[in-house]
Amino acid sequence: MKKHFIVLLFFVLLPYLAFAGTVGKIKGKVTDLTSNEPLIGANVLVLGTSFGSATDVNGNYTITNLEAGTYQVRASFVGYQTVTYSNIRVNADLTTELNFQLPGEGIELQQVNVVAEKPLIIKSSTNASRITTSDVLEALPVRGLNNILALTPGVVLQDNTLFVRGGRQDEVGFYLEGASITDPVVGGRAITIVQDAIEEVQVQSGGYTAEYGGANAGIVYTQVKSGTPDLKASVEYITDNITFKSKDDRFDGKKRLGTYWYGYNEFTGTISGPVLDKRIKFFGLFNYQYQNDQTPQPYPGINLGRIGDPTTGDTIDFTYPAGAIYKNSLEQYSGTGTLSLDFNPLLFRLVGSYTTNKTYYPWTGRTVGNIANMLNLDRVQNQDQTDGAASLKVTHILNPTTFYELTGGYSFNTFKSYDPLLKDNYLGYGDSIANAGVGVYWTKAPGDNYGRFERPTRYNIMGFSFNAPGDVTSNYQKFKRERINLSAALSTQIGKEHSVKIGGEYQLLTIRNYSWGNEALMALSQLVYQNEILPAGDPAKITRDQVYIGRGINNYGYDLDGNEIGGDDPIMGAKKPVFAAFYVQDKIEYNDLIINIGLRYDYIKVDNLEFLDPTRPELSINYNTGEIILDGWKEVPTFQSVSPRLGLSFPVTDQTVFHAQFGKFVQQTRLRDMYNGMFATAYNLRGGFEITAPFGFNIQPTRTTQYEIGFTQQIGEIASFDITGFYKDIQDQVVFDKQSTDPTSPFKSYNILKNGDFATTKGVELAFNMRRTNRFQVNASVTFQDAQGTGSFPNSARGIVGAPLDGVTIFKPQYISPLEFNNSFRGNLNLDYRFGKDDGPSVLSEFGVSGLLTFNSGHPFTIGKGGADLEGDARDRSPLEALNSSTTPWVFQFDLRLDKTINIFEKLNANIYVHVINLFNTKNIENVFLRTGSTTDDGYISDPALGGKLVETYGAEYAALYRAINIDYYEQWQSAAQGAPITTQPLFYGTPRQIRLGIRLEY
16 A cells, blocks of 8 residues: 555656756856957857757856767857857766857958867866766777776776775666666666767766665766767677687687687677657667677686596596686677657657677586586576666756656566576476486486486596586576666756756566576476375375475565466565655855755665564464465565755866765665565575575665765866765664574574674775877876775675584674775776877878776785685684785786777778787786685695695595696685675686777778
């Protein structure tokens, strides 16, 4: 009932609401060139659009509602010559200042056309907002949105995951054209965005205005390109096949120009222009990408020859090529488009994107890893993923200073993991007859167990296990996450000073999940068969549904067989959380003083149930059967909060602008920590075993208070630098804990997640930008940061909870230590040297070199001691030092791009380039073994009490095999890092050198 009330309230207030801003404005003054007197009634037009304005009695004008992009702006007045500025950049939510000085008709001048330079200072911004535009993206020696965002001050890219100003992974909010595209379940970006479709990307690392929510650490806002006034098209192809070898040579293990061939191929085509009428414009992009190895590492290969086990009699030829690894490819198709209709006063903008990709995952099953599956490559788990978004915005301009918007959007992402042969027939995964039906016959060795449901015996070489050919190693999982965004916008300029928004948004999500682990699936086949052959009337015979329930199927939004279900089934229904917000925002621009003041109200309904009494789970779950007792559950209450925001900026001098920001933020933590199928919950609790990836039924939002202060200084007419200091206090982060049960309960105590962690972050960000001068352009940034807290991730306290020092008392940290994703020092330097058209010798015309140096201190970790599974099980290790007092080594990487543009004929140009990633092939260490703090020794075989005994037993052959598997390919470490609670993608090393060739044709 409450949910329906919120929907009704939203539509009642719809005409008065505002959505996250997607447009900017231009304002300025038109004066006489000679006398500097204001010209009253001068016309200012944005060419190629229907937007324009006339100057007031002071010569001032304002043009609002411009989509982010570059424009030509023309000013004219009777008796004066017309002046046109091109390359005027408009940024979302910001104001571009453009002043005109018109020469009288009596002054002898040629047509006045001016190419504007990018402003060195953005005076309209009241916080540290970093903007990267499409022209900058084209020249950077970087591919991939995450790598671009990592160049922003305050942003850390670690383990292919973004962290902003010391916030956790799920505390970063992602927006596409004003609509949230944040993954609500695990955090991060849920929608794929191809770099070439981006008009601009803004990173607001804290201090954003009241119209933005759902993020405590930072906002990443992406605007897609719009159609152009004239027809334009481009095609681009990139490859790292620099010696043009056959695809049959992909795994030959040979270097080419000092690097291996990792099989990178990418094609992009774009087209934009008008449709039938200049008022209708479109932009379209198609992208295809194939990577033979999507996570290149400096793997050295294995050349140990055939090794046998004297006990088992198994033998394997341990030969594996260096460079790219098998079954680690990515194949992806993407499409993005926009359609803009300018029927002023009515404007329409349609934006859409769709991506599908296929990957493989060898980290499931009894024995996991790339080397562990070298005999069974045809059965490595397949993974299919799709995502997409579509939105329609209708704008009605009521007058030159007031307009409203109506916006509707839909986004989704789906995922499925499965066996490549049996696919959706998951019930046959553990059945030899079903496998024979797809052409795989499980062979048995002498002494093996025989039977229809007996899996192929793994190869055993001196204790190392390898999956046998034909064995099924896949899980079966699928999920579907959908989001409906509804919004409206009312923006008005009140006088010259006030830009007011009164607004809000409504998001309805539908989240579904269906999953079986590999071991559960392999047993399920036999359990179902044995139950079905029992005679009717046998008291042991149960229904198939009861078999599934007893094995702990993890489902919501799907029935027990994996079919989507609708309605509001309290046990198996989809999760349908609601996020709603209302706010009022006033941007006051008084002379050069800008004040952003706002208030935001957030409403959060997570749509979850919790135990009536967590100390007595038997009130909610039948201990004997695992069936759900609905009377033992209650609805998780809704959450409501009001958050103030305040920002200001003003000039200290003509070339110095000061800015400051204060804000309170609330955000629902990742829903993965709350959502779990009820039958899976019952299975875990009835088993009484350690729950390594627990959840909490009622986790409240995290709260953050942030302060920011800084200034921007212009240096002459060529450069500027910005320095910003910040402090953050974060409360109610998620922590690992144990729930005690009543002494009379048949259930044992169990692991849970709850609110409890806290963190503080402080730092200083510096950015330097120099306009192109004498062909040189420089951009650089440095961040000093100290991020500390009681836990880096929800599962950080797993070892403390799972293995108390005295076996009983759970120690709960009340002091802070460095967070694992903190970089105390991080920076980059981009140098771009470029010849313009007809600049310098003809052979160098439109030739450019762009070099990018990135560097950062390492991240904290803790040296520990423990047993053989020290890396994988936190209960199996104890620290040898203060928490996170060690640090991984510094990282340095230099990337290079050389390009040359050639005019083929008239409007057709070709840009040919070479892009070298990690030019000096630096072996950057990103993670280490926790026993030694090294990547070349894990301390296992050198310890007489551990692997040293096995070396004595098997000799040097064992040591060589151990080093190949667990040091060179660090399989055991990767297996630990791929555990269920982990949502990052950690590796030991940064990318090795890659050389790519590219050609881009533009019309």
